[in-house]
Amino acid sequence: MHELGVARRIVTRAVAAAGAAELAALRLRLGPEGGFEAGALELSLRAAGAGTPAEGAEIEIRAAETGGVVLESVVVKEPA
Amino acid sequence: MAGRRAGGDASAARRDRGESAPLVIGVGNRLRGDDAIGLVAAERLRARLTGLSVTCARFLLSDGDSPALLAAWEGERRVLLLDALRAGAAPGTVHRVEASEAPLAARLAGSGASTHGLGVAAAVELGRALGRLPASLVIYGVEPAAIEHGAPLSATCERALEPLLQAVEEELGCMSSASPVGS
Numbered sequence: 611m612h613e614l615g616v617a618r619r620i621v622t623r624a625v626a627a628a629g630a631a632e633l634a635a636l637r638l639r640l641g642p643e644g645g646f647e648a649g650a651l652e653l654s655l656r657a658a659g660a661g662t663p664a665e666g667a668e669i670e671i672r673a674a675e676t677g678g679v680v681l682e683s684v685v686v687k688e689p690a
Numbered sequence: 691m692a693g694r695r696a697g698g699d700a701s702a703a704r705r706d707r708g709e710s711a712p713l714v715i716g717v718g719n720r721l722r723g724d725d726a727i728g729l730v731a732a733e734r735l736r737a738r739l740t741g742l743s744v745t746c747a748r749f750l751l752s753d754g755d756s757p758a759l760l761a762a763w764e765g766e767r768r769v770l771l772l773d774a775l776r777a778g779a780a781p782g783t784v785h786r787v788e789a790s791e792a793p794l795a796a797r798l799a800g801s802g803a804s805t806h807g808l809g810v811a812a813a814v815e816l817g818r819a820l821g822r823l824p825a826s827l828v829i830y831g832v833e834p835a836a837i838e839h840g841a842p843l844s845a846t847c848e849r850a851l852e853p854l855l856q857a858v859e860e861e862l863g864c865m866s867s868a869s870p871v872g873s
Contacts, residue, residue, distance in 0.1 A: 612865070613867070616865065619856050623853045623856065640861075641863070643862065643863030644799050644863055663809070675824070676768065676826060677862075678862055678863030679863075680786070680857075680861050681860075
């Protein structure tokens, strides 16, 4: 499934960017050239994140007028 | 396959609006280690997207000369520029900067930032001052590990290529069949 494939790529990169930390939030931008709905992307990101440090992370998807999918930032959890 | 369909949708919609595909500019110096990463990334992306039945992007390679860059993006609506970029992060870090929205931060525009003099930053700020920036100009910059003369791309920057290419593909709305989707 296309959304899930993209979601897996994004989660893998976000987890790598965060190092060993757990993720608090993923912030993305989705434009019309992404080719899918924000809801489907969010569900796919949650599915792709299960069992990874991104599990349970807040997912924010902002609508954009142009372009495809952009992972804008990754927020890591503060150590307890 | 699904990736081709998504790319096709994006390209078809663009065609309907009478727009050409985004321009991807790879900037760098092939003889200076990680300074080559923008060129290498653009070439690999072009190779990856060549198999698709639609045109996701047009490609140009540049040595970072400011007047040439200004001429290259003249009349373009959407430009993605791939480059080496020093911003003080760990080597291999991929930065994404929306140059069309706000002036480049001082840390990016300063003399230490661009790995080929002031070419890219100067072109961006000159373009802004002259009203000659594309509506959307996004710079993807990879933090270099080493830019010694005659050196090959470092292993660190070689590893950064795949995440960089994935991010650019996703922003273009074009997934190559070469990328490890769903693996």
